[in-house]
Structures are given as C-alpha cells and as structure tokens.
Amino acid sequence: MTVENVTTSTRLQKILDNYYVRKILLSIVTLFGISILIFTIARVLPGDPARLALGPRAPEDVVEQYRKLLRLDQPIYVQYFYWLLDVFNGRFGLSLVTFRDVLTDIIEFIPATVELIIFTLIIDVIGALSLGVISGRKPNSIIDNAVRIFAYAGIAIPSFVWAIILQLVLANWLDLLPAYGRLSLGIEVNRITGLITVDALLNGNLVAFADAITHLIIPSLSLAIGSIAQEARILRANLIENINKDYILNMYAHGIPNSIIFFKYALKPSMIPTVTIMTLDMASTLGNAFLVELIFNWPGLSRYGITAMLRKDLNAIVGVVLVIGLAYTIASIIIDLLVSYLDPRVRYKR
Amino acid sequence: MLLEINDLHVYYKSYWYILKVLNGVWLRVDKGERVGIIGESGSGKTTLLKSILKILPQNGIIPRGEIRYDGKNILKLGDNELTKIRRKEIGIIFQDPMAALNPVFTIREQLYDIIKHKMMIEGHNPSSRELHEQAVKILNDVRLPDPERVLESYPFQLSGGMRQRVMIAMALISAEKLLLADEPTTNLDVTIQDQILKLIHKLVIEKNLSTILVSHALGMVYQMTDRVFVLYAGDIMEEAGTNELFNHPKHPYTQLLISSTPRLSSVGVGEGIKGKIPDYRNPPPGCRFAPRCPYVMDKCINMKPGKIQVNKDHVVSCHLYD
Amino acid sequence: MSGTTTSEVKFSELEKKIKRENWRRIWFRFKKSKLSVIGLSMILILLFMAVFAEYIAPYPSHAGLYIAFKNAYKPPSLEHILGTDMYGRDVFSRIIFGFRYAFMMIGLVLSIVVPTGVILGLIAGYYRGTFIETVIVRLSDIFISLPPLVLALSIASILEPNIFNSMLAVSLMWWPWYVKLTYSMTVSLRNEPFILAAESQGASTLHILFRELLPNELGTILTKVTLDAGWVILIGAAISFVGLGAQPPTPDLGTMVSEYSKYLPEYWWMSLGPAAGIVLIILAFNLLGDGIRDVFAGE
Numbered sequence: 026m027t028v029e030n031v032t033t034s035t036r037l038q039k040i041l042d043n044y045y046v047r048k049i050l051l052s053i054v055t056l057f058g059i060s061i062l063i064f065t066i067a068r069v070l071p072g073d074p075a076r077l078a079l080g081p082r083a084p085e086d087v088v089e090q091y092r093k094l095l096r097l098d099q100p101i102y103v104q105y106f107y108w109l110l111d112v113f114n115g116r117f118g119l120s121l122v123t124f125r126d127v128l129t130d131i132i133e134f135i136p137a138t139v140e141l142i143i144f145t146l147i148i149d150v151i152g153a154l155s156l157g158v159i160s161g162r163k164p165n166s167i168i169d170n171a172v173r174i175f176a177y178a179g180i181a182i183p184s185f186v187w188a189i190i191l192q193l194v195l196a197n198w199l200d201l202l203p204a205y206g207r208l209s210l211g212i213e214v215n216r217i218t219g220l221i222t223v224d225a226l227l228n229g230n231l232v233a234f235a236d237a238i239t240h241l242i243i244p245s246l247s248l249a250i251g252s253i254a255q256e257a258r259i260l261r262a263n264l265i266e267n268i269n270k271d272y273i274l275n276m277y278a279h280g281i282p283n284s285i286i287f288f289k290y291a292l293k294p295s296m297i298p299t300v301t302i303m304t305l306d307m308a309s310t311l312g313n314a315f316l317v318e319l320i321f322n323w324p325g326l327s328r329y330g331i332t333a334m335l336r337k338d339l340n341a342i343v344g345v346v347l348v349i350g351l352a353y354t355i356a357s358i359i360i361d362l363l364v365s366y367l368d369p370r371v372r373y374k375r
Numbered sequence: 376m377l378l379e380i381n382d383l384h385v386y387y388k389s390y391w392y393i394l395k396v397l398n399g400v401w402l403r404v405d406k407g408e409r410v411g412i413i414g415e416s417g418s419g420k421t422t423l424l425k426s427i428l429k430i431l432p433q434n435g436i437i438p439r440g441e442i443r444y445d446g447k448n449i450l451k452l453g454d455n456e457l458t459k460i461r462r463k464e465i466g467i468i469f470q471d472p473m474a475a476l477n478p479v480f481t482i483r484e485q486l487y488d489i490i491k492h493k494m495m496i497e498g499h500n501p502s503s504r505e506l507h508e509q510a511v512k513i514l515n516d517v518r519l520p521d522p523e524r525v526l527e528s529y530p531f532q533l534s535g536g537m538r539q540r541v542m543i544a545m546a547l548i549s550a551e552k553l554l555l556a557d558e559p560t561t562n563l564d565v566t567i568q569d570q571i572l573k574l575i576h577k578l579v580i581e582k583n584l585s586t587i588l589v590s591h592a593l594g595m596v597y598q599m600t601d602r603v604f605v606l607y608a609g610d611i612m613e614e615a616g617t618n619e620l621f622n623h624p625k626h627p628y629t630q631l632l633i634s635s636t637p638r639l640s641s642v643g644v645g646e647g648i649k650g651k652i653p654d655y656r657n658p659p660p661g662c663r664f665a666p667r668c669p670y671v672m673d674k675c676i677n678m679k680p681g682k683i684q685v686n687k688d689h690v691v692s693c694h695l696y697d
Numbered sequence: 698m699s700g701t702t703t704s705e706v707k708f709s710e711l712e713k714k715i716k717r718e719n720w721r722r723i724w725f726r727f728k729k730s731k732l733s734v735i736g737l738s739m740i741l742i743l744l745f746m747a748v749f750a751e752y753i754a755p756y757p758s759h760a761g762l763y764i765a766f767k768n769a770y771k772p773p774s775l776e777h778i779l780g781t782d783m784y785g786r787d788v789f790s791r792i793i794f795g796f797r798y799a800f801m802m803i804g805l806v807l808s809i810v811v812p813t814g815v816i817l818g819l820i821a822g823y824y825r826g827t828f829i830e831t832v833i834v835r836l837s838d839i840f841i842s843l844p845p846l847v848l849a850l851s852i853a854s855i856l857e858p859n860i861f862n863s864m865l866a867v868s869l870m871w872w873p874w875y876v877k878l879t880y881s882m883t884v885s886l887r888n889e890p891f892i893l894a895a896e897s898q899g900a901s902t903l904h905i906l907f908r909e910l911l912p913n914e915l916g917t918i919l920t921k922v923t924l925d926a927g928w929v930i931l932i933g934a935a936i937s938f939v940g941l942g943a944q945p946p947t948p949d950l951g952t953m954v955s956e957y958s959k960y961l962p963e964y965w966w967m968s969l970g971p972a973a974g975i976v977l978i979i980l981a982f983n984l985l986g987d988g989i990r991d992v993f994a995g996e
Contacts, residue, residue, distance in 0.1 A: 058839035066869075067855050074855070164433075181980035183931050185938055186972040189958060193969075197962035269432035271475040277430040279489045279549050280461030280496070294479050312846025316935055320958070331939050334854030346851050350843050368479055369529045391729075 044375035045358065052354040059350045060112075063343050064105050068097070078121055078337035094119065095339060108343075118340030122332055127344035130329060135348070136219025137207060138314060138325035145245040145252075145310055152253035157260025157299065162287065164265050172257060179254025184309075185316040188247035192320065195243055202239050205322045212236050244321045248313055252306035256299050263295035297368045300360060307356045311349055376443075377553060377585050378404040378427070383440030385422050385431065385609075387655075394655040396422050398609040398663065399440070401682070402587075404553070409579065409586040411600035411617065413593060413632065417652045419609040420589040421470060424555045427587075428465060429457065444553075462493045466550025468575075470558045472538035476530040482541055483526040486510045489548050517544045517574060536567040540574070547578060553585045560592065572599070593636045597621055602688075605629045608652050608663040610679075615689040625691040628664050662694065670695060726992045733988015739981035747796035754790035762946045770964055779970040783960060788953075788967055792974045795950035798943065799978050802864055802933045803926045809868040811922060814875020815914075819906045821876065822883025834880065837873030845870055849932050853941040860949060863942030867932050871925075878921060882914045916993045924986035927979035934975050950975050 040046055067074060075092040076083075091097075095118075096104045111118055117127035156176075160169035182190075196204035203209060207221055214224045214233045222241070225234035267273060268291050276286045318328040326345060333341035365372040385397035396419045404410045412420050425431050427442055429449060442449040444460065452460070469475035477485055487506045490513075494501045501509070507526075514522035517540040530538055539559065546554060559575060560568040576599055579586050590596050596603060596617070603620045605613040605628065613626040624630045631648045650667035659665050665675040675694050683696045727733055751757045755777075768785030771777055779788040821833035840848065853866035886892060895909050936942040937951025945956050950971045957967035 052842070055839055055842045058835070059843060062839055063851060066852055077857075177980065177983070181927070181983055182976050183934060183979070185935060186954070186976060189954070189961065189968055189972060193962050193965055269434075271469050271471065272477040274425065274430045274432070275467070275469060275475045275545070276477075276485075276488075278428045278461055278465075278467045279492065279545070280458040281488055281492055285488065290477050290480065290485075294477065297479070308844035309846065312844040312850075312935075315846065315850060316938055319939060331850075334850060335940055337854065339855075342851055342854060346843065346847060349847050353844055354842065370478060370531055373529075373532070 045361075048358060048361070052358070056347065056350055056354065060109075060343065060347055061105065063346050064108065065101065067339050067343070068101050068104065074337060074339055078339065091121075117344040120333070120341045121338040122336050122341065127340050130341065131326060131344055131348055133219075134324065134326045134329045136325075137221075137323060138318070138327055140220045140222060141241065141245055141248070141314060141318070141323060141325060142310065144241045145248040148245050149249040149252045149256070149306070149310075152249060153256035153260060153299070156253065156257035157264065158292070160257065161261040161264030161268075161295070164261070169261070172261070176254040176258045179250045180258075182250075184247050184251055184313040185320060187250050188244065188317050188320045191243045191247050202243055204243075207237060207240050207323065208233065209236050209240075244317050244323060247320075248310050248317050251309060251313070252303070255306055256302060259302055260295055260299045263298055264291055267291050267295050293367060297364060300363050300367060304357045304360050307360070308353060311353055311356075376403060377406045377408075377445065378402070378587075379443040380423075380427075381441050381443070383423070383426065383442065384438050385419070385426055385440075386436050386438060387432070388434050388436060392656045395658055396609050396655050397426070397440075398658065399679075400606070400609065400611055402604055402611070404585050404587060407583055407585055408602065409588065409600045411596035411603040412587060412589045412606050413591060413596055413603060414606040415632075415648075415652060416591060417608075418606045420606055421557050422609075423606065424467060424557050424587065424589060427555060428461060428467060430467075459496055462496045462549055463551050464549070465553045465555065466546035466548065467555040468539075468542050468546045468557060468559045471562055472535070472542040473530060473562070475542060476538060478530055480529070481526065482528055482530070482533075483510065486513070486526070486541075486545065489545055493548055513544045513548060514541070516547065516578070517541075519544070535563050536571065539563060539567075539571055543571070543575065543578070547582075550584055551582075553587070554579060556586065556588045558590050558592075559588075560590075560595070575599075593621075593633065605632070608658065609655070610663050611692060612664065613689075613691045613693075619689055623689075625685055625689065625696065626693050627668050627670050627695070631669075662692075723992050727988060730988045730991060732984045733991075736981050736984025736986075736988060739977065740985060743796050743978060743981060744800060746793050747800045750793045750797050754787075754793040756787040756790040757794075759786035759790045760794040760948045770960075773966050780964075780966040782957060782967050783964075788957075788970045791948040791953060792950065792971055794948040795953060795971055795974055796978070798860060798947070798949045799930055799933070799975075802860075802867070803929050805864050806867050806871065806929050806933075807922060807926065810871040811875055811918070814872040815879045815911070815918060817872070818876040818879025819883055819910055822880045822887060823902070823906060823910070825884055825887060833876060837876040837880075840870065840873040841877065846932055846935055849936060850939065850941060853936045858941050858944055860937075860943035860947060863933060863936040866936060866941075867929060870932075871929075874925075875918070875921070878918065879914060882917060883910055886910055886913060920986065920990045920993055923982060923989050927982035927986070930975060930978050930982075 073088075075088050075095065075097055079088055079091060096107055108118065115128060117131070119125070120127045120130055123130050156172050160166075160172040163169055192204050195201050208214065212233050214221055214230060214237075215228055217224045217227050221237040222234055225231070225237055268287075273286060273291055276290055281290075314325070315327040315331055317323070318325045319331050322328075326348065330342070330345035330349075332338075333345060365375060380400060380402040383397050383400040383402075384395075387394040387396060400419075400423060402410075402412075402423070412423065414420055422431070422435070425435075426437060427444075427449065431437075437450060440450070444465075447456070449457065449460070476482070487503075487510065490506055490509045491501055494505075494509075510526060511522045514525055519525050519537060519540050525533065525537065525541065530541075533541065539562075543559070546556075554575075556575060560571050563571060572595055575588075578584075586600075588596060588600055600617050603615060603617050604611055605620075605626060607628050613620065613624070613629050615623075615625075620629065621633060624633055628648075635648055648667060653659055653663055653666060659676070660679075661677045662668070662675045662680055665671050668675065672694055678694070680692045680694045680697070682690050682692055685691055685696055746753050750760075754760070763784065763786050765785035768781050769783050771781040771785075773780045777787045777789065779792065782788055782791075817833050817837075821830045824830050849866050849870040852869050853863050856862035856866065892905060892909055895905055900909070933942065934951030934954070937949050938955045940955060943949035943952045945952060953971035954968050954975070957964070957971070960967055
C-alpha cells in the first residue's frame, strides 16, 4: 500500500467519523426504510388496493388494468424493485387523482407548503422567544401567569381546532383577515419560485405581497400556537433555573449590568433545551399542516396528500410521505446544527 | 473596621416552606486582616458570603440585619454604589469553578466583560487590545501557562486546577480591598489544592488584601488566617484569634470539630460529630447545636445563648460560660 | 422458598412497609398539586359521563342516525344547551357519546402499544450488542423518523375508514416510542449490581426482565402513559377529522368536528361543541400527566 493510499483512506475515515456525515448517511438508510415500510403496509394489509382505490362500482377489467399498472399482480419485492428503479429515474409513478407523475405533482404543490411552514417557523420563533423571555424575566407576575394559562391552552387545543376558532373569529366575525386560500380573487402573481410572497416581491407587486401575507397569518398562527406554548414554557423554566446558577451569581458579583447578564449569560444556555425540543415541534407542525391546509383550502403538498389518502392513491401517498420524511430529516439536521452552535460541549463531542 | 456584620438573618422561601438558614450572624474583618470561617458543610457559610455581595439566589431574603462595609450598610446601598463595590472592591472565589464559569461562553468572553465593566467604572472605556493585554496579564498573575489558549477555551476544556486559577483571576480583578474565598480547594486533587492555597496566600500578601476564607479544611485555615469564626447551622458559635481558637477552643462544637479532624487534634482519631445539621424548615428554638451537644442543659433547648466575652480576644456563644 | 428464616420475613415486611410509605408520600405530593387533582377529577367526571352516556345524555337516541328536520340548526338554548345539528340532533348528547369513543381509543391504543413497546424495549436492551437489538432498534428508528401524525394518517389511509382501523393506525405508529423509552432505561440498568447479582444466582431471563428491570422502569413508563393519553386523542381526532377514521353517523368527536365544520361559519356551535370536548380530554390528561411527572421527579 502506498503512502497516498493510506492518507486517502484515513481522510475517508475522518469524513465518515464526522457526526453530520454519519447522520446524513443514516438518514438516507432510514428514508429507504420508510419507503419499504409504507410500501409494505400498503400492500400487505387486508383489502385490495386497486379495488379500494377505484371504488366498488368500477368494472372488474378496469380494476385489473390498474392492478397491472401498479404491478400489484407481482410479488411485493418485485413491485418495490420496479418502484425503486422508477425513483432513480426521477419518476414516482402515476397519480390516480391527477393522472400525472407524482413527482410532477409534488413539485407543483410543494412551494405552498414550504411557504406556510417557513412563515409558521418565523411566528413560532418570535412568539416563543418573546413569551418565554417575558415570563422568565418576571416569574409569577401577572404577565407570567397569563403566559402560563396561554401555554396550557396552546398545548391542549389541537391546531385544527385553533384553525377553526381563528378562522371563525378573525375572518368570519371580525372580518380582519381572509378565511381561505393564498391570494384574493383578482390578484395574480407570475410563478417563479412558487412562494407567492417571494414571487410578488420579485415582480415588484407589493399589493400582492401584502395580500399573500394576510392570507398566511391565520393558517400559520394555528400551526404555530402549539409549538410556541411548548417552547415558551421550556424557555421560561430554564431561565428561572439558570438565573440562580453560580455562573450567573458570579456575574452579579462582578457588577455586570442586569440586561447583559439576562440576555447574554442566562439566555444562551437556556435556549439549548428550547431549540432541542423544536425537533419534536417540527414533527407536529409537519403533521398538523395536513389538517390546516385542508381547512384553509391551501393548495399545498399536504392537501394533495390528504386527497391522495382519501382516494387511496398509493403512488401519491408513498411520494408525499417520503418527501415529508426527507423534509423532517433536513429540519432535524438543521436543528442539530443550531444546538451545536449554541452548546460548545455538544460541538466538541461531535 | 472594613466589614462588620450584625444580626444577619437570611431565609430561603420555597413554594412549600421557608428555610431559616442564617440566624443572627455577626462577623467583623479589619483592614488587612485575614479571617477564616469554619464549620460543617450546610452551616450557611456560602450563604453568608453571598449575602455580603447581595448575590443570593432569587428565593433568598434578608428579613433582618446589617452588613456594614466601609461604614455603609450594603443592604441599603443604591445600585450605583453597590455596582462600584462589586466591580472593584470585593471579589469572590466560588466553591466549584465548573459551576461558577458559564459553560457556553469562552473564558475570553467572560473575562473581557468583567475587565471592561471594571475599567468603565474607573471612567475608561477600554479598546479590545487593552482588554486582551489586561486579560493576559491577569492570567499570568495566577500562573496560568499559555494564557492565549486559556482565553479561547470553554470551561469544560480546562482541568480543574486551571479552572480554579481562572476563577481566582476573575475574583482578583474585582478584589482591590476584600477577597471572599468559598472553599477554594474542595473539588481539587490534593497536590493541586496545595498549589492553589499557596497561590491565594501569596496574592493576598502581595496585594495586601483583607480576606474571608471559608473552609472545612481546618489545617488550611490554621495556616492562612489571623482570626477565626465558627459557624454552625446559621449561628456564630465562637470567635477568637486563630492560635487561641485552635489551642483553647471553648465551645463544645468547636472542640468536637477540632478533635474530629485527625491532623489537628492531639488526642483521638477523627470520627466526625454524631448527628446531623438541623432541619432549617423547623430549627431548634434555643441553641441550634443543642440537639447534638454532649453538655446540653435545659436552658439550651429554649433560649438562644448571647455573646460571651471569655477573654480579651475570645467570644463564645454558649450557656456553659454564662 | 422452604427455608425462609424469621429475619427474611422481617426484611420483606420492612420492604413492604417502605413501599407503602413511598406510595403514601407520592399520594401526599400528588394531593398537594392542585392542577393534577383538577386533572384527575376532570378525567373521572368525563369517564363517568362516557360510561353512563345513555342515562346522562338528554337525548340518547340522537347519538347515531336520527332525523328530525324541524329541529335542525337550532342555536344553543335551555332545551339544547349546545344547539342542534343539521339533522336536528342534540349536539350535547352526541358529545357525551363521543367521550365514550375517546376513552375507548385511549384504552385500546395504550393497551396495545404499552405492552408491545415495553416488552420489545426490555428485550432489545437486555440483549444489547446482538442481532436482536439491531433489528428492534433500527425498526423503531424508521417509525420514529416520520412525523407521528403523518405516519398515522398514511397507515389509516390504506385501511378501511372506521374507528377500529384508526385505533390500529395510531397503535402501529405509537409502539416504537415505548421501545425507545424502555430500551434506553434498560441499557442504563443492564450492568447495575442488582441485575448482575441476579444473573450470577442463575435467575431466569424472564425473571430479570419482568421482576428486576421492569419494576424499576414503571414510574417513568406510567408518567409517559398519562402524558400520552392526550396525544392519543389528538391524533385520533385528527384522523377522524380528515375523514380517514370513524364515519358519520358515529358520534366520534373528531368526526363530528369534521362533519359540522362544513356548516361554518353560520352554525358555529355545531363544530365548537365537539372541539371543546376534545380539548377538555386533552387538557385533563395533560394536567394529570404534569402532576404525576412532578411527583416522580421529586422522588
């Protein structure tokens, strides 16, 4: 073995030892696992998927044709092999609802969901940080108790119920914001990225931008409230715990101003558990988006997914679930990066 | 007189109960004097030191008492004056440097803030170069090798001894008059304990600082202090010059404490004192040592003993000397 | 067990006494935390209503299929405190029957999920470093790497839409979380002296798993069970809401919200009633769960 070979192999070893490389490789394996899982469940569980999909009144020869199309007449590993082959060729199979390739559908519908989730995250971070800080700064004050009650409500009320309440109150009763859709009738934006707010800005259409924002508020608020409540509660608890730690008292002992102590030395360590919990909150948000998009008639991936589920559109279901799984994996890697940015102990351990 | 504490009470409130920790403590420190406080863990030594700087945890309250520093009552001082004292007159070394250094900031960030705010109160806003020079100088003062690397490190990347040196460096920035040291060697290896003690001793002499050294390591207190206070369960039991106290302890608690420390006692082996520190939720109404005292009398149970001057430089709080 | 000496008897009695006192202390702490007592009382009241729905509901016949169009769309009144729906059914009565389905969901799902997950977790943790561990842990990882609601919805979508299949879907999604919890506890207890001692005395694997390891993990598992009960309702309601669970006219709370939401915003009381029912159950279990967690955390 030459010297060069040794160095490349140790370099490779080093790359493989990297926490994130390992995490990404593991995620890829897991995504394959998910696809096998969904695939298996879809075909092993009782009932004839083709019959279920087409309904009891479809003629037998049409059902038979569909069965052939999905290769349901072949053993499951053969089906999976062909599906995988398709995936590597950039096809996810035909959708029963749109009669297009599932990937085409996904590309069309995903921007609306991305926009909704990003807006939700912005509201979530602002809300959780400000509520957590306000109540953590003055524990047991009136405002802290108000936040605590809000936190209980936020956790106990599911986001689809929030969606109904907010829609009813803010849109129908008070008429402050639009109740459905992404844009008002008569306003149009040329599609560039598919994110309407971004496209409106790129077109220089500020009216459309403002309109898109007003449409985003209620859906993303209904998605964010649960996470805000959860994270604000954790941030508050950690702030109250950390403010009595010796490393904070030490700063008081040196006459460092209160605001620096609170917003620098107490807030940063308190944010670590809060950011960590965001992985779980992200999972709920991605799940709840399915219901919220349905309620607000939001033309996104999740509503497409629900339609597919109600119509037993197997290829579309597998496609959507896989994309959501991928999105969740990426989100959790980003959150991991954030945690390690905040916490040097984690950074050096990785 | 630099520091004089009278009748200091400190309570901790929790949701369920109140812990009555300090129960009328007195203390005095002359200029240039090195004072020791001894007693078992849980006697309220740390609480006493923290109240001097008014840095008790948020559930700590001071219902009664005064802490007179340089003639002014610290407990009634305005924010500006208190800040000035905290920034450049009194410094504190915490017991556990791992807990007292912020885990998610480098030593540089923490040290810079401390130096910067001290210089700002002196009317000077330092540049980052000045900050760096000062930081390196102060780390050199505590004999830390490779200060540049230490500055870039997070607390968990340093050894226990190095962390304690950083802690001492921080304390020295603020301690131009009085240094409070809370068991500065508890969490260290024996060999390093000795180095740290010698370092503190040397720096105190060099800078002519008044010192309060809190410890349950009696040998260390014996070597390093001029006068000793014995604290038990939030009460001062005895006060005397160091030699006087170790050679002629009057209070039963002091006697037991000294005889239970093997290296100091002339008789017997260290066996500890029977019993436990009382429950602060519901402490004994009279002498707090009564439940463990071998010479307990009826009046000890219900009546708290006063200060009794047994000779010129020796005060004891015990009914045996009434 | 024939040669039990007196000292052993005394010891086991002492152990029992300590255990009794532990439980008494736990109960004492529990009683002191007002929120968890409120939570428990709410659960008991709701459970009572669910069990005796026929006697408590003012119009028990309205639970399922029942049509009286002349009574339809009535807003809340003394006669119908939460109004009537599009078929003239009393919404309040239907909610009470909805509680029955909610508790059934909790009971069924948790009684499938907890034993399955705990047993697999114990086995995986005990056979650490073997093939068995790899299979169980990797499989759970795959389930956990999807957002729970997404997984539950996609499983439910493949089955016939009815209430039992939605319970099945929730259970299929949930068991790996108990595997993970039990597994990590078992791994950390695996090399404790008391386990090694039992092993060296030739105790059977079953004995070690269920008599040595499990009792030490029960407190944490119990806490998770109470905290999870609310989530089971939430996921179940979500499945019903999109139409993949119980179908009308089943008086399932999620199904009712879904059915009635088509009549928003004019007939808002129809949706808000069952929605409030869902919130009440989740809130009750959250309050109780928080209380139980504090009690065990304080131990």
